[in-house]
Amino acid sequence: MTNTQVTLVQIDNYGPWTVTPEPRREADLQTMQSRLYADISQFVGNRGGYTFFTRFDNMIAVTNGLDREDHALLQESVGNRYPVTLSLGIATGTNPVQALADATARLQEAGSAQDKHRRECLEGRVIDEPYRADDDIQIAHFDVINATGNYTDELNAFDTFIEIEQGYAELMRHMRYAHDSLSFFVGGDNVIVVCPDLEAADYEEALAHVEEAVDVEMQVGVGRGKSAHEAGFAAKHALETCRADGTRVELEWKTA
Amino acid sequence: MTNTQVTLVQIDNYGPWTVTPEPRREADLQTMQSRLYADISQFVGNRGGYTFFTRFDNMIAVTNGLDREDHALLQESVGNRYPVTLSLGIATGTNPVQALADATARLQEAGSAQDKHRRECLEGRVIDEPYRADDDIQIAHFDVINATGNYTDELNAFDTFIEIEQGYAELMRHMRYAHDSLSFFVGGDNVIVVCPDLEAADYEEALAHVEEAVDVEMQVGVGRGKSAHEAGFAAKHALETCRADGTRVELEWKTA
Amino acid sequence: MTNTQVTLVQIDNYGPWTVTPEPRREADLQTMQSRLYADISQFVGNRGGYTFFTRFDNMIAVTNGLDREDHALLQESVGNRYPVTLSLGIATGTNPVQALADATARLQEAGSAQDKHRRECLEGRVIDEPYRADDDIQIAHFDVINATGNYTDELNAFDTFIEIEQGYAELMRHMRYAHDSLSFFVGGDNVIVVCPDLEAADYEEALAHVEEAVDVEMQVGVGRGKSAHEAGFAAKHALETCRADGTRVELEWKTA
Amino acid sequence: MTNTQVTLVQIDNYGPWTVTPEPRREADLQTMQSRLYADISQFVGNRGGYTFFTRFDNMIAVTNGLDREDHALLQESVGNRYPVTLSLGIATGTNPVQALADATARLQEAGSAQDKHRRECLEGRVIDEPYRADDDIQIAHFDVINATGNYTDELNAFDTFIEIEQGYAELMRHMRYAHDSLSFFVGGDNVIVVCPDLEAADYEEALAHVEEAVDVEMQVGVGRGKSAHEAGFAAKHALETCRADGTRVELEWKTA
Known part of the structure; x- marks a missing residue:
């Protein structure tokens, strides 16, 4: 059984800030957002977690291993260091989508994302250290088969992007509604998926679904671990096996 | 007539680098990518251009106002300052998709994105200063109507993201194939679109298409200018008018 | 008794890199150095430590609370994420200067700072968690009395800088040779000093020495704690007391 | 004749901000300051200027080639993007110390560095493009002879730092009072000096003075150019000649 700790990271009252007193330069907003994301990714990441940029004003992190003090310090x-502040909602559970829904609800109860009086909320609970287990997290790392040869070196850069984006959009919806999983595009042709207790057959089904729906061929490595980093690192190694052996689904964990 | 200067920014041989000698920590890759993007956004942006993170290993920029020396300096x-290097392809034209296709072709001719001998290529030509015009760039800035009230404060954060992502995916495809435009998600519920010479009716058609296809209601401000910043800034102001007046399409430029 | 854990952070073979194959742009070197420092400051700092930029190619950190795995992860x-790599030497002791000397010796034994075969060394030992104590670190935070009124708003910016620099240079030498302490300029008119077990009289002596030698009047807040952050935070509060009450030396810790 | 354009960059009301409502974490201040400096260095640097971190809350830049719009954009x-704002004072002249004094005076007239109502001032004038000349800037790049062999690999890291710091402190005072020049430590064992129209004999005198006063042996490369980058780059090449040939002073410019 997985036990995913999810943190919703929300910039307080961000939309209004971007246009007050008048619209701010887009390049500055892009720079600020992506550096803020980078900093959070680094802070969470060097404690074993993963952060996904998602919409930038709402980021989603897998934070097993971070306690409330860590969140408060972030x-x-x-x-x-920034002109904006963060509110954080934390929740845990066997189902990542449910955990995120709980984390979201805690922030929503505290106030609207555009309520200027809701600032730096920290809501929710973490998994206490004694309750953490070696298989709390399951991560699947997907990529597009031969994306460079089939797309990047062949199509124009935007059409390649459309192909990859389409594969991602289909995968994200399917994994969420069919498999209670959270999928995030992480650059290139890579999608990282935070999963509950899925099996090889589930991933095979998902690959077949995406291929049929949008004609994008993907492969996937899957890992388990105590933290997102551990699970994700195993998933990366499993994906290397796919690339080397031409297989489509590889799971890397000690069998139960 | 627009005359968009597009630069394709490609990290050289990035995929292989991320797994050599073995897979690198995902949080470090995410941090490095997003900071690299932020730096490019800042460099291009403080010369009047726009940079979009796109796939991060392939970024797309609108660079009217930057000459070849600026590109070489970048x-x-x-x-x-980074452990990776960039290749740049530049092209111009009235049709942004065609310009990007040309920019892409120039890099593809120079070598594969995963050719380790292709490093720091700089290919293509810019619009020389005397040929630049005040209406070279047309930018449309879309957002989702009442995204905070309808989605962010109501759904869980991932389902909100799916809704916005779906609207984006549909818009990007439609604008590319029906209107020769390049659409980029820029965070929150915002999409910035680099357009040729489109009219209000084109945007109305696009909004109707997206609403019908995926049931996401958007609004759009459109601007023209000599640079991406000028056009985009006018578009932001136009979008503020939509928000204030409840209109769906606003164009902000002096009519010809 | 203090027990300071000191880490010497050395960029591997940095001097030669800055001029290979020919001198690199100074602004890029400055940007890269200061961002690297910022990242290390953040990594160490959000684990309770302090990092000082010192010479940038050689930085000195107080790392009580960080174990060898933390150092390896850094x-x-x-x-x-950077085009350069780091070697780290760690040592501990009641005398910060001796600890730094030991940390330095470990790196020197591993090879020259400009030996291109010495890369990413990690040498030395940390204080194991059970041996850490609440008063392991003593930090003194000095500033110049009314620097803004006497200097910044009166002299030209360089002459102000010379005054402050002179105060710092005298203080750093005196604290090192008379009091086995490590002093670091941290911006503005602030100097942070990592001390052994000193008393109020020692600080009074130091203030008098600096005033006599270079005619710069300073004040100092001193704190103790389990980590650099705890001690430094107490020192900052003590310095606020100096500012409020017009005193010259304030110590903030529970007396033994 | 040189004609140096100097910009004083002052963080508005910074001291009070760092302790409001109570002292902020030192590691965050260090991170924020050094990243802010890095950004300014990059902005100014990719327009041909140099920025020196100086006291971090007051930075000094050589900005030939940047006009008032560039300053306003910065x-x-x-x-x-930051939680703080900048005021900028600009002045020009044949004597860099006098130019900085003028730039400082303009900001001082606008208000105290700790006046909370003085925000984002932009004062002073730049050299208009037609009046710029190829030899407007003279830069000298000093370093310590065999610093790695004599100090870094021999002494403990702090004693090495004291030696280099002492050399710098002596050089900065001497160059300012004897030669109207602004000297900045830039990391490692390097000092960059912004000079008026000095000759080889002046540098020989300065080297002799430092050696006699504090027993630190330095060498220096000197360059001229239209911008700080051009002059500084020539100086770096000249310093490489010192290193290769064992000479103490090298000037690299086309003789008048």
Whole structure:
């Protein structure tokens, strides 16, 4: 059984800020957002977690291994260095989608994302250290088969992007509604998926679905671990096996 | 008539680098990619251009106002500060998709994105200063109507993301194939579109198409200018008018 | 008794890299150095430590609370994101100067700072968690009395800088040779000093010495703690007391 | 004749901000300051200028080639991305110390560095493009002879730092009072000096003075150019000649 700790990271009242007193330069907003994301990714990542940029104003992180003090420190540190502040909602569970729904609900109860009086909320609970297990997290790392040869070196850069984006859009919906999983595009032709307790057959089904729906061929490595990094690292190694052996689904964990 | 200068920014041999000698920590890759993007956005942006993160290993920029020396300086500066290098393809034209296709072709002719001997290529031509015009660029800035009230404060964060992502995926395909435009998600519920010479009716058609196809209601502000910043800034102001007046399409430029 | 854990952070073979194959743009070197420092400051700082930029190619950190795995992770993360790599020497002791000397010796034994075969060394030992104590670190935070009124708003910016620099140079030498302490300029008119077990009289002596030698009047807040952050935070509060009450030396810790 | 354009960059009301409502974490301040410096260095640097971190809350830049719009854009961009704002004073002249004094005076007249109502001032004038000349800037790049062999690989890291710091402190004072020059430590064992129209004999005198006063042996490469980058790049090449040939002073410019 997985036990995923999910943190919703929301920039407080961000939309209004971007146009107050008048619209801010887009390049500055892009720079600020992506550096803020990079900092959070680094903070969470060097404690074993993963952060996904998602919509940038709402980021989603897998934070097993981070306690409430860590979350509070992240808020404080961002508040000291950026012109915006963060609210954080945390929840845990065997089903990542449900955990995220709970984390979201906690922030929604605290106030609207555009409520200017809701600032630096920290809501929810973490998995206490004694309750953490070696297989709390399951991560699947998908990529597009021979994306460089089939797309990047052949199509124009936008059409390649459309192909990959289409594969991602289909995969994200399917994994969410059929498999209670959270899928995130992470650059290139890579999608990282935070999963509950899925099996090889589930991934085979998902690959077949995407191929049929949008004609994009993908492969996937899957890993388990105590943290997102551990699970994700095993998934990367499994994906290397796909690439080397031409297989479509590889799972890398000690069998139960 | 628009005359868009497009630059394709490609990290050299990036895929192989991310797994050599073995897979690198995902959080570090995410941090490095997004900071690299932020730096390019800043460099291009403070010369009046726009950069879109796209796939991160392939970024697309609108670079009217930057000459070849500027591009070369960007390459040199990134090469001095990052563990990776950039190749750049530049092209111009009335049709942004065609311009990007040309820019892509120039890099593809120079070598594969995963050719380790293709490093720091700089290919293509810019619009010389005397040939630049005040209406070279047309930018449309879309957002989702009442995204915070309808989605962010109501659905869980991932389902909100799916809705926005779906609207984006449909819009990007439609604008590319029906209107020769390049659409980029820029965070929150915002999509920036680099367009040829489109009219209000074209945007109305696109909004109707997206609403019918995926049931996402959007609005759009459109601007023209000599640079991406000028056009995009006018588009932002036009979008503020939509928000204030409840209109769906606003164009902000002096009519010809 | 203090027990300071000191880490010497050395960029591997940096001097030669800056001029290979020919001198690199100074602005890029400055950007890269200061961002690398910022990242290390953030990594160490959000684990309770302090990092000082010192010479940039050689940085000095107080790392109580960071174990060898943390140090290794810092090396790995920097190696994944920068064009340069780090070697780290760690040592501990009641005398910060001696600890730094030991940390330095470990790196020197591993090879020259300009030996291109010495890369990513990690040498030395940390204080194991059970041996850490609440008063392991003593930090003194000095500033110049009314620097803004006496200097910044009166002299030209360089002459102000000379005054502050002179105060710092005298303080750093005196604290090192008379009090076995490591002093670091941290911006503005602030100097942070990592001390052994000093008393109020020692600080009074130091202030008097600096005033006599170079005619710069300073004040100092001193704190103790389990980590650099705890001690430094107490020192900052003590310095606020100096500012409020017009005193010259304030110590903030529970007396033994 | 040189004609140096100097910009004083001052963070508005920074001291009070760092302790409001209570002292902020030192590691965050260090991170924020050094990244802000890095961004300014990059902005100014990719327009041919040099920025020196100096005291971090007051930075000094050589900005030949940047006009008032560039300065205003820097202010706007920083204001959009940081929790602090910048005021800028600009002045020009044949004597860099006098230019800096004028730039400082303009900001001082606008208000105190700790006046909370003085925000984002932009004062002073630049050299208009037609008046710029190929030899407007003279830069000298000093380093310590065999610093790695004599110090870094021999002494502990702090004693090495004291030696280099002492050399710098002596050089900065001497160059300022004897030669109207602004000297900045830029990391490692390097000092960059912004000079008026000095000759080889002046540098020989300065080297002799430093050696006699504090027993630190330095060498220096000197360059001229239209911008800080051009002059500094020539200086770096000249310094490479010193290193290769064992000479102490090298000037690299086309003789008048």
